[in-house]
Amino acid sequence: MSRPAGRLTLILLLAPLLLWLTLLIVIPHAAMLFVSLRERVGVGEYAFGLGNYLTFLAEPLYWNTFVRTAWMSVLATALTLLIGFPVAWHIAKIARGRARQALFLACLAPFWASELVRTYGWMILLRESGVFSAVLQWAGLAEGPVEMLYNDVAIMVGLVYTSMLFMVVPLVTTLDSLDDSLIEAAYDLGASGWTILREIVIPHARPGIASGCIVVFMMSLGNYLTPILLGGKSSLWFTGLIYDQFITRFNWEQGAAFGFLLLGLSSAIVWAGLRLSGQSLRSAMARP
């Protein structure tokens, strides 16, 4: 290939990528940063400053919601790991042959349905006229209808459910590569199950645990559907505040500042998770 032709190819291949990244990623975020730094000082008058960020600090509802969202996302991540780990272990180490394939597929399949459909399923199960309430009444455990929707537990159930796949798949992948003979050797040398888990399994599975946790945390933090539908009006999720500022109150300056705070927290956690586990963004994000 001659030099000028190679150069032309390079330019032609670069163009779509550059257009995509500048017009849809870089400039939008720069614009959002710009808007978040504008304060409304009068009708149609704006000044530059950190006013929108100071409002966030001054208003307890705002930063409480922020902290609450972050905290509940951490909890959802931990629960997803605890619930998913034994199942990932079962698929990677105990199940064999066709059973293993079937179980893995059974883990994947529910997540081909959209998050909306899955959340709707939980609404049918948990609401006052729902399946659980009816079963409890039928069994004589409850006198009247029981409302299980619109509380933090419902939000948590939905978040854990909706993120499960993104935890189980990386865990299965890393556990799969752990050599069984290491575990047998440790056992023959007298290690207890707990010691084996702590000294051999967890160190080996660390990259999988890290990428699972990063993705689950990020998805919970940025989730809108699940908290709004399962938590109702009292869900107090930060994405809900952003939506309100943008769409309901039309206060874009404040909404953009909230957006940046959420983006900042999300990025900080991703970065910290990658540093702690010594991974690159690419390896951690390799999805099923």
Place this chain on the structure above:
Amino acid sequence: MIPGIPQPRALRWLWRAYVAAFFVYLALPLVVVCVFAFNKSQFAALPWNGFTLDWFIGDQRPWLGVFNDRGILEALKISAIVAFWVSAASVSVGVTTAFLFVRHDFRFKQTLYVLMLLPLVIPGIILGISILVETSYLANWLEDATGLWFDGLRPGLTLVVLGQFAFIATFATLVISARLEKFDRSLEEAALNLGATPLGAVRQVTLPYLAPAIVGAALVSMLMSFENFNTTLMLVGSDAPLTIEMFDRMKQGSTPVLNAVSLLLILASSVLGGVALALRRAR
């Protein structure tokens, strides 16, 4: 514990019970959604009043089935249009970007690569509002400057397509690059030696080799576009795609027609997902 190590029998049973309970937990919400699509009742709830197909084929309010519900059908059509464009754009840009990163070396390659991965870690809501802010300012400025209207830059389907494309293109690029990396370049060189032009060699040798990845990426893009909610929510105008339409009805409370739609969606996405998985196996 692994099978090679003896375990008390009770513990083994407890373990199996846990794994079984886990899969019941995974299946339960989807099962109830599907089951209540056939209940002869105005609400998706117990008691069971008998089997009906009204939520699919009913044509009289309030027993209006999916196939006669105009709102749902319209939303479905919009979703299909959006998914088509998102998928076409993502796969096209995915192919060119895969060639760029796998075959070429240039300055700032690593920086661009990381920038290309960033859409994966930007929350969908933020991606949506940032594009909303950009296009609104652009539209205001253009309208002030020219006195014309720029409705394409206001919330609506164009923005929904752009917003979804912004992150789905990353997935398409990753899927296609993964296969391109495994391509044996001597095949292309052989074609060149036999007199093919560089572009002809790529078209007749490399692209057919990439075909499974391209089809797989297209299917996954469609699925992601169809199911996307967060980014779409911030950019949607008066034409609501299916997820938005369903979300609105879910908030207000709705007849089991929603269950019927969901059942069809589950079936369709299982087929798409299954095909995408089979393609990956075939590679």
